[in-house]
Amino acid sequence: MGRGGSRAAPAAAAPPWHALPDEVWEHAFSFLPAASDRGAAAGACRSWLRAERRSRRRLSVANCYAASPQDAVERFPAVRAAEVKGKPHFADFGLVPHAWGAAAAPWVAAAADGWPLLEELSFKRMVVTDECLEMIAASFRNFQVLRLVSCEGFSTAGLAAIAAGCRNLRELDLQENEIEDCSIHWLSLFPESFTSLVTLNFSCLEGDVNINVLERLVTRCRNLKTLKLNNSIPLDKLASLLRKAPQIVELGTGKFSADYHPDLFAKLEAAFAGCKSLRRLSGAWDSVPDYLPAFYCVCEGLTSLNLSYATIRGPELIKFISRCKNLQLLWVMDLIEDHGLAAVASSCNKLQELRVFPSDPFDPAGQVSLTERGLVDVSASCPMLESVLYFCRRMTNEALITIAKNRPNFTCFRLCIIEPHTPDYITHQPLDAGFSAIVESCKGLTRFSVSGLLTDRVFKSIGAHADRLEMLSIAFAGNSDLGLHYILSGCKSLKKLEIRDCPFGDKPLLANAAKLETMRSLWMSSCSLTLGACRQLARKMPRLSVEVMNDSERACPLDSLTDESPVDKLYVYRTIAGPRSDTPSCVQIV
Amino acid sequence: MRGGPGPTAAAFASGEPPPAAAAVAEEVEENSGGGEEQEDDELELGLCLGSKKQQHPSPAPCRILTARDLHPGAVSPDSSVSSSSPAAGATATAASKRAKAEAPPTATTSPGTVASGHPQSGFGVVGWPPIRTFRMNSLFNQAKDNASDTGIKKAEDESDVQKDKDETEKKVRAVGWMKVNMDGDVIGRKVDLNAHHSYKTLASALELMFMKPSIGVCTSSSAKSLKLLDNASEYQLTYEDRDGDWMLVRDSKGFTEQQLPQDAEADKLGLSHPRELYRW
Numbered sequence: 124m125g126r127g128g129s130r131a132a133p134a135a136a137a138p139p140w141h142a143l144p145d146e147v148w149e150h151a152f153s154f155l156p157a158a159s160d161r162g163a164a165a166g167a168c169r170s171w172l173r174a175e176r177r178s179r180r181r182l183s184v185a186n187c188y189a190a191s192p193q194d195a196v197e198r199f200p201a202v203r204a205a206e207v208k209g210k211p212h213f214a215d216f217g218l219v220p221h222a223w224g225a226a227a228a229p230w231v232a233a234a235a236d237g238w239p240l241l242e243e244l245s246f247k248r249m250v251v252t253d254e255c256l257e258m259i260a261a262s263f264r265n266f267q268v269l270r271l272v273s274c275e276g277f278s279t280a281g282l283a284a285i286a287a288g289c290r291n292l293r294e295l296d297l298q299e300n301e302i303e304d305c306s307i308h309w310l311s312l313f314p315e316s317f318t319s320l321v322t323l324n325f326s327c328l329e330g331d332v333n334i335n336v337l338e339r340l341v342t343r344c345r346n347l348k349t350l351k352l353n354n355s356i357p358l359d360k361l362a363s364l365l366r367k368a369p370q371i372v373e374l375g376t377g378k379f380s381a382d383y384h385p386d387l388f389a390k391l392e393a394a395f396a397g398c399k400s401l402r403r404l405s406g407a408w409d410s411v412p413d414y415l416p417a418f419y420c421v422c423e424g425l426t427s428l429n430l431s432y433a434t435i436r437g438p439e440l441i442k443f444i445s446r447c448k449n450l451q452l453l454w455v456m457d458l459i460e461d462h463g464l465a466a467v468a469s470s471c472n473k474l475q476e477l478r479v480f481p482s483d484p485f486d487p488a489g490q491v492s493l494t495e496r497g498l499v500d501v502s503a504s505c506p507m508l509e510s511v512l513y514f515c516r517r518m519t520n521e522a523l524i525t526i527a528k529n530r531p532n533f534t535c536f537r538l539c540i541i542e543p544h545t546p547d548y549i550t551h552q553p554l555d556a557g558f559s560a561i562v563e564s565c566k567g568l569t570r571f572s573v574s575g576l577l578t579d580r581v582f583k584s585i586g587a588h589a590d591r592l593e594m595l596s597i598a599f600a601g602n603s604d605l606g607l608h609y610i611l612s613g614c615k616s617l618k619k620l621e622i623r624d625c626p627f628g629d630k631p632l633l634a635n636a637a638k639l640e641t642m643r644s645l646w647m648s649s650c651s652l653t654l655g656a657c658r659q660l661a662r663k664m665p666r667l668s669v670e671v672m673n674d675s676e677r678a679c680p681l682d683s684l685t686d687e688s689p690v691d692k693l694y695v696y697r698t699i700a701g702p703r704s705d706t707p708s709c710v711q712i713v
Numbered sequence: 714m715r716g717g718p719g720p721t722a723a724a725f726a727s728g729e730p731p732p733a734a735a736a737v738a739e740e741v742e743e744n745s746g747g748g749e750e751q752e753d754d755e756l757e758l759g760l761c762l763g764s765k766k767q768q769h770p771s772p773a774p775c776r777i778l779t780a781r782d783l784h785p786g787a788v789s790p791d792s793s794v795s796s797s798s799p800a801a802g803a804t805a806t807a808a809s810k811r812a813k814a815e816a817p818p819t820a821t822t823s824p825g826t827v828a829s830g831h832p833q834s835g836f837g838v839v840g841w842p843p844i845r846t847f848r849m850n851s852l853f854n855q856a857k858d859n860a861s862d863t864g865i866k867k868a869e870d871e872s873d874v875q876k877d878k879d880e881t882e883k884k885v886r887a888v889g890w891m892k893v894n895m896d897g898d899v900i901g902r903k904v905d906l907n908a909h910h911s912y913k914t915l916a917s918a919l920e921l922m923f924m925k926p927s928i929g930v931c932t933s934s935s936a937k938s939l940k941l942l943d944n945a946s947e948y949q950l951t952y953e954d955r956d957g958d959w960m961l962v963r964d965s966k967g968f969t970e971q972q973l974p975q976d977a978e979a980d981k982l983g984l985s986h987p988r989e990l991y992r993w
Contacts, residue, residue, distance in 0.1 A: 213840065215843075215845045215846065216839075216840030216841070216843050216844070216845070216846070217839055217846060218839065273845070273847070299847040299848075301847075327847065407851070407855075409855060409858065431848075432848075432851055432855075434855055480844070481842065482852070483852075483856075484842050484849075484852070514842060539843060541842045543838070543841065572843075596843075623840070624838075
């Protein structure tokens with residue numbers, strides 16, 4: 124690398140690789156897509172650590188309390204896209220006390236300070252306030268993507284701030300949030316000059332939106348690919364919206380019920396015929412199977428169909444789904460019944476993910492005929508099926524063994540037999556053999572939920588065989604401490620363990636304390652834990668945060684309780700941030 | 714899981730017929746058959762996990778019984794109550810705001826504990842089956858809409874065992890969640906009316922939810938009860954009917970009408986059963 128004067132000098136030896144400037148490594152690392160790979164690289168040596176962290180663009184914080192926002196911002200100063208998750212998964216089912224925490228505000232504040240170039244922000248199971256949204260709108264000049272999943276704490280006023288302030292917004296994706304309706308016409312606040320929207324999902328919003336405003340917005344955003352409407356949009360308006368956005372790839376129809384009118388049918392049919400790029404369809408289709416044929420023209424192109432909020436049933440439903448030969452993802456209600464799933468099995472051979480939800484979770488008689496049969500059929504005929512969530516009322520070991528043999532390629536298997544402790548309905552045996560067959564056969568299983576009558580034996584199998592398992596959900600299962608011990612002493616890749624209503628006590632927890640530091644989190648509720656064990660655990664493992672929650676209405680100072688006091692809810696997670704300071708009175712850090 | 718906790722069940726007069734507003738009876742409809750179990754005095758806690766009996770079409774109730782039951786005299790109260798995660802303060806305000814704005818009935822989809830009631834059980838199991846609150850609320854709203862479409866008939870006036878055999882009402886089965894607020898408590902709860910066969914069990918369920926049970930509550934002796942159905946107690950159980958009037962939940966003899974401040978949502982359905990239960 125000599126400069127002028129030397130003629131044809133031999134090329135100087137390149138610097139040894141470990142002395143290459145950081146920029147070279149940063150460039151190299153940009154080819155590593157997976158965060159885990161980048162993390163591994165960062166662990167190799169100091170210069171790689173430095174280069175990697177300074178060039179990291181995407182950051183995913185799976186537990187908002189695992190590190191402080193300031194730490195995250197300082198360590199990764201170049202982040203452009205951040206995802207932060209808050210409450211434990213069981214919060215989805217109401218098991219986590221109100222006001223537990225997971226405020227997004229500290230993250231937004233730290234990001235506003237340290238990541239002015241931030242473009243994407245995603246929060247899941249967190250409390251996001253209107254102030255947060257206002258700050259987002261005000262702090263990031265090039266903000267493009269806002270994704271809120273299962274969040275709460277904000278209103279349409281916050282959405283208004285986003286609409287008004289984010290000039291370059293591409294995606295506004297609101298999934299299953301609790302949004303207060305302040306009757307603010309937030310949609311109108313997108314300026315007339317605003318045309319950058321690619322994704323607009325407000326399906327979880329309860330209030331009305333101004334349809335004319337929506338139409339104008341849809342018309343001028345020529346790049347709009349995803350549009351998911353809420354229940355306030357009537358069918359005829361859907362037709363006219365579709366005509367304005369025929370380029371749509373993903374559509375959520377919102378409420379679909381209307382009395383049958385041939386004119387409206389014709390309108391819809393024509394509108395859908397124009398949507399040549401439509402691949403993903405969802406909505407709350409409440410009724411009137413007579414309209415389904417209006418969709419026939421898009422069926423063949425569909426790769427994803429979410430009818431899990433639709434109460435459609437019967438032959439029309441089956442006819443419809445059978446036309447969707449290229450389906451990769453199907454979410455339905457159990458109204459599809461076994462014979463409907465048999466039709467799916469024969470028509471939708473490319474199916475990769477199936478979810479079947481209960482239409483009437485509290486009906487003991489099970490008026491809907493959805494049994495193990497349906498799952499067996501689908502597993503037999505869909506060779507690419509790898510992800511299942513299935514609610515049913517009965518199961519047999521034999522069926523599970525058959526399923527395991529048919530589909531060793533499951534990565535996610537979640538079976539929920541609605542009545543706790545339900546045994547094999549033919550042999551009346553526990554379902555240990557069946558679930559064991561799944562883990563033994565499916566070597567790539569990363570997510571597993573078990574149910575029905577289960578003894579410690581199934582946990583022995585899981586501990587021994589589920590090497591790639593990352594998330595395990597257990598409820599009303601097991602008969603002794605051994606069950607938990609098998610899990611914690613096995614399951615090499617376990618990251619998240621959530622347990623409720625199982626007879627697991629202190630011993631396996633303490634015996635496997637070190638394991639907990641290799642995991643992201645552990646949730647145990649309604650088990651046999653005592654406060655003493657939690658105290659011991661906290662003492663032994665300073666890098667774990669041990670949170671204990673009892674009666675949410677009553678703040679009981681922990682110090683006054685004895686070691687023998689039972690613990691209703693335990694949440695343990697590893698953290699480098701030390702104990703958090705925002706616990707409500709019902710949550711105490713031991 | 715038996716119908717109601719012992720102490721409070723005993724506190725209520727037995728055999729109360731539903732009030733003249735037989736509408737209320739519709740909410741406490743019961744599903745097909747099954748023995749009436751709420752007459753038991755004791756909360757049956759002795760369940761041995763793992764030795765569950767064989768399932769039948771009318772299975773034994775879902776349990777809120779937990780391993781804690783193996784520790785009698787436990788400090789913490791019933792899990793199904795304690796783990797209630799009702800609407801956040803923000804959304805509680807939201808609910809009332811919505812109410813003021815005459816929001817559509819769907820506004821009850823505040824995140825609340827869905828006291829997921831197995832119809833045979835008194836209280837059901839919180840958070841089971843594991844269905845997201847959002848989805849549960851959607852089911853709730855759908856069933857409600859279906860119900861209003863099909864026009865639910867009033868249930869017959871019967872004794873405290875309100876068997877409702879109307880087929881269409883079965884569709885409302887999943888709808889039985891009602892929002893309940895206690896005066897002075899911003900946190901609302903939800904209760905599954907389908908899980909209760911009589912006012913006794915309903916009232917006891919509400920008491921457990923809102924009261925702070927004393928230590929060792931899960932026995933027949935202790936718990937001081939609010940005696941919700943008793944005129945003399947501090948709190949009264951009321952509901953808002955479709956006219957927006959607040960009615961006391963009473964048997965037909967003691968039925969009285971009360972006008973109360975309306976921070977409840979109006980009943981939009983036109984069904985004759987009340988939309989909400991409130992206490993004042």
